[in-house]
Amino acid sequence: MNQINPNEPKMPNKRWDLIIIGGGAAGMAAAVAAAEAGDRVLLLEAQEKIGKKVLASGNGRCNLMNTGALKYYGNPEFAGQVLNRLPREELERFFRAHGLALASEGERVYPGTFQAQSVLTAFKAFLEMLAVDVRCSVRVEAIEKTAGGFRVRKKEGWDEGARLLIATGGAAQPKLGGNECGYAFLRRFGHTIHAPFPALAPIMTDRKGISGLSGIRARGTISLVHPDGERRTESGEILFTEYGVSGICAMQLGRFARPGDRLEIHFLSRWFRDADEARADIEGRRQVFRRMAPEYLLNGYVMPKVSFAICKQAGLAMRGETIGELTEEQIRAVCETACRYTLQVQETRGLSEAQVTAGGADPEEFDPGTMASKKCPGLYAAGEVLDVDGDCGGFNLMFAFAGGILAGRNGRKATQKGDDGP
Ligand SMILES: Cc1cc2nc3c(=O)[nH]c(=O)nc-3n(C[C@H](O)[C@H](O)[C@H](O)COP(=O)(O)OP(=O)(O)OC[C@H]3O[C@@H](n4cnc5c(N)ncnc54)[C@H](O)[C@@H]3O)c2cc1C
Structure with missing residues (x-):
């Protein structure tokens, strides 16, 4: 000075x-x-x-x-x-x-x-x-x-x-x-x-998990999990961007986000407490959508692009298979991933984009x-x-x-x- x-x-x-x-x-x-x-x-x-x-x-x-x-x-x-x-x-x-x-x-x-x-x-x-x-x-x-x-x-x-x-x-x-x-x-x-x-800053994540999602808004809960297991959870709208996640609830976690943490998104939290509850409903869709692509399993719960990303993270190849061809194990994996979609935290967008x-x-x-x-x-x-x-x-x-x-x-x-x- x-x-x-x-x-x-x-x-x-x-x-x-x-x-x-x-x-x-x-x-x-x-x-x-x-x-x-x-x-x-x-x-x-x-x-x-x-x-x-x-x-x-x-x-x-x-x-x-x-x-x-x-x-x-x-x-x-x-x-x-x-x-x-x-x-x-x-x-x-x-x-x-x-x-x-x-x-x-x-x-x-x-x-x-x-x-x-x-x-x-x-x-x-x-x-x-x-x-x-x-x-x-x-x-x-x-x-x-x-x-x-x-x-x-x-x-x-x-x-x-x-x-x-x-x-x-x-x-x-x-x-x-x-x-x-x-x-x-x-x-x-x-x-x-x-x-x-x-504080109140958007969070940058690994690119793989957000591929194809930029611009999409979803509702659910998002948890920031530190390597020692400590967890903070926010509910509301999650906005996917080309670098990670934004929106009020993601930004509220920004204050606490560090490289090495992970984000877990529960896309179905408005309807189901956990993957077991979700599976009871989603199993029923096997018949309804048996000739359709796997992302139809989550139709109405999430946008098709989000459903596609969930199926990918659940390990499905997504190369033309139909719901009728999926194993019980694969259905279970889709439900679990929809309730715990994981993104690796890199850092926040910094003071230039933080609100506070x-x-x-x-x-x-x-x-x-x-x-x-x-x-x-x-x-x-x-x-x-x-x-x-x-x-x-x-x-x-x-x-x-x-x-x-x-x-x-x-x-x-x-x-x-x-x-x-x-
Ligand atoms: C995009 C955005 C949205 C937000 N939305 C909300 C909201 O809805 N609700 C909420 O509660 N909070 C919100 N905030 C946060 C809130 O705006 C701030 O916390 C609040 O304005 C802080 O008030 P302040 O007077 O301390 O600082 P500021 O409002 O930042 O004012 C400080 C002023 O000091 C001036 N200044 C700095 N250095 C000097 C200098 N050397 N000489 C002369 N002048 C100087 C600056 O130009 C600035 O105008 C938001 C912030 C942003 C960026």
Whole structure:
């Protein structure tokens, strides 16, 4: 990280109460909350516009909260403490009070329009009405502690503020602003950084098992099995790609996938617990389809291409044989493979395609009520830059918004009381 030159000629034209680096979910929420608490706020965003990830989230629908059981990793206790300090009902109230109607699909909460743009419109309106100075296409290059707060340097010169919030997000998806600078800023102030790695990431597998399946969507359960037998299972839609598997349930396993693991797909889980149960039904199809090719055995349960791949993995030659010619052993093998279709894990698609970064700044070094650093008075962090990541379903945005609001709302009070930091 560049050091700030103390002889820097440019002087800041204004001293801010709070400078926020990063105009994503956490940064926007913090800016609104802080300005409402009376702060003069400067929001700096490296991209040409604020909220790019929010806009891309949930396939453009922005799944911004979840009302179900919390599903966090990294430091789930810290995530729980943050959401105790800013309970979900209060977060809902915050959105509604800022002109955003909400709608739910099960436990997932969205803007009422199911359009991420509505979220951004609400934040932009309040940033403007509260006179937050929002500057886009401005990348912060260095930060430094001063006697009265912090100096923040960009190409355009530097600014000075009493408090500084690092809301730079994680390293996932560089095309939407993901980068590692927040970790460098926090490390500079003595914070521990746990190495970032992809969470919610598609998984690359051996090519043989996915041959002919690219573009196909199937429903079922998918298990990630480590060499020691440890197993994690997700249910839902599985999307086959030219490199492996994607879709929500595969991506949720991405956080835990390592080379040497295997994936087991149970394509028939909606109907049968296991291969024995499946066989009782599928045996009956021998007569019905006796003159047809083996993939007809699974007709209606899976797409023909998936059925073909299952039969191949079950050891059938697939060179013109008919169902009537199959042995009992072969039928059993097809049923077993349909309930445990195996793919070897190579790796994930990495941070460039992950939706979220696991790892980051150690949350133990921050106060979950204010997001204040315990290492450096006046310094705050919120959102994905911290070592907290959640399942699909709105958990990541919820953590970012909640942390941002707490940092914005409570920072001023904490500074006035003089209890900001250790
Ligand atoms: C495709 C996709 C879909 C997703 N869908 C969902 C979903 O539906 N629900 C959900 O809960 N989560 C979802 N997520 C995850 C969620 O978007 C993030 O966890 C969340 O946006 C994190 O908020 P944040 O404020 O910490 O970081 P971000 O929203 O990433 O914002 C950080 C900002 O800081 C800026 N910045 C970084 N460095 C600097 C610098 N040096 N100077 C100035 N600015 C800087 C970046 O440009 C960026 O705009 C999705 C993510 C992706 C990529």
